[in-house]
Amino acid sequence: MTGRGVKRLAALRREAGYTQRSFVTAFGREAVRLRVHASISVRQLRRWECEDPPPLPHESQQTVLEALFGMPLAEMGFAVPPHRMSVSAPVSDAGEVKRRTFVADVGALAAAALAPAGPGPRFGSADVAHLRGRLDDLYRTDHKAGSMPALKQSRRLEEQITNALGNARYTDGVGRELQTMLAELHGHRAWYGYDGGCIEEGRAACAEALAAAQLVDSPLLQVSVLETLVLLAVRSGRTWEAASAVEQAHRLATRVGAGPTVHLLLSLRDANVATHAGDSSGARRALSRALRHLGKTDTDVDVPRWARFVGPFEVDYATADMYARAGQPRRAVPFLRSAVRGMGGDLARNSASYRVRLAQVLLTAGEVDEACAEMCAVLDGCGGISSPRLLAKMRAFQRAAAEVDGAATRACRERLRETVRGSRT
The missing domain is CATH 1.25.40 (Serine Threonine Protein Phosphatase 5, Tetratricopeptide repeat)
Structure with missing residues (x-):
């Protein structure tokens, strides 16, 4: 390990926009997301960055570091033994290394395997966090300025996400995050179709969002798309489709143990369907369920971003609509x-x-x-x-x-x- 190698990790951290303390926090969040039992302290990070040679991270720490920076541990300046690292060239042309693929050890490193994407720049967790912030901004733009400005922002963001998925190099974890964000983005586009009166475009976006949410195995994300599909179906006079969508959303939400806020939102969609179908009794039953869920939302500790807008005023509005x-x-x-x-x-x-x-x-x-x-x-x-x-x-x-x-x-x-x-x- 040379002095130049020692400085590599510190340079990567600074390039990603982290202080030593914020990196330790980001490391902990990434470990939770990957479901890896790993942690570091500022003192340990300083040893990695300053000692020559630095101590080799444990395998679980290696998993998190590679996910955060989107590169093998050896390229961060550590001396990695052969059993902890393997690099191969594409078998189609053994004389020319067109891209480096990091082949992770089966087991602890599986979550950090480099996805076989294009030969472009690396894409790590810091890049994902930047895109996630822009995706979250879509909610704020839509709520404050309306769907049209949000739609313009979403188009630029979709181009960046698909470009990263198709051309960058990234770990499996980063790839899954990118695909999840793309699914959420299609869900946003479905809402913009509803708000903009472009019902067919909204329905097409729903179909893309549902397929993408299934690919990343996210039932709650499917629920968010289905509740938008309810609105689109009601608007187009397809009350039977709206009823089926909200029923499926209820099943998925129950299966994953969603909290009362999600069930409150779905009960309001139930009331919406019944109201448009002229079923006053059904609307009253749905509103009664909504009130029961509303009484429990104070204890809800993990509310999805797409459901945070719902509250008592939505129950009042649904009652007035009835x-x-x-x-x-x-x-x-x-x-x-x-x-x-x-x-x-x-x-x-x-x-x-x-x-x-x-x-x-x-x-x-x-x-x-x-x-x-x-x-x-x-x-x-x-x-x-x-x-x-x-x-x-x-x-x-x-x-x-x-x-x-x-x-x-x-x-x-x-x-x-x-x-x-x-x-x-």
Whole structure:
């Protein structure tokens, strides 16, 4: 082991953006993800980086290091004995090494085997973490600015993920993370199809997302796609398909022991299906189940990112929807008001959508002035949101308001015309 080799691990750590302390934390997280019993301390990391020769990591530590950096241990500057390392060339051309494939020892190193991808640059856990952060940003963009800006971001991200999968070199663990993110991304695209009114595109994205989630063996990810498929199926009038999708989602969620938040969301999808099918009794039963699950969400310690938005206001909104579709707008109004009040400020797109729904129901209930005031309040605050579904709701209110003559409705219709025209430019 030379002095130059000793510095290699420290250089790799700094290139990945870690301090010594943050690397120890990342090491622990990666060990948990790989289900490997391994840990390190800052003191041990300093020995690896500074001593010449450094102590050889244990096999379990080797597994985690190779997953984090996406390369064999020997290339990190350690002197690795032959039984801990094996490198081979492609058998199709023994005279020319087109790529290096790291053949891991069967057993502890299996989780860190290098996938036989292209001969491009290495892709490690730090790169995955960067892409994961951008994937998580899609939720924030969609909630605050709407599905159209999020769709643009998702297209760029999908290109990067597929490029990495097809051209980079990475461990099996990193490859699985990339495929999982691609499955999640297809799920996002399914939602954008729903929000954008592109139902067939949304259904196609659902099919891709379900296939990808099955390939990485992620039942919870399948559940997230199925709950979006419920919305798409309801929108296209396929209530039988929506019912089957939510039933399958319930089975998968139960099988993997999902928490009450996931079951709350699925109960609300149940209520949605029953409401659109005209089954008031079924909707009431589903809402009753939702309330039971809602009472347990305080103890839910592991809520998937895609289910974190759900809360009491969603139960109120579903209850209001049931009454409104049953021709009882006055009974729906207090639930919609409660839903609007209970929504967090970080859900701007949903908040605007709920308030437009409240304005629609108020108008139907004969509360014209209040309905117009509510709609104008939405128009005051939704300038930065790009959501075709929200715009469609505004147009629906505009058409309904045209049938009610009055100063308030005339002023509101004029503002809506300006908003609709602006959305086309």
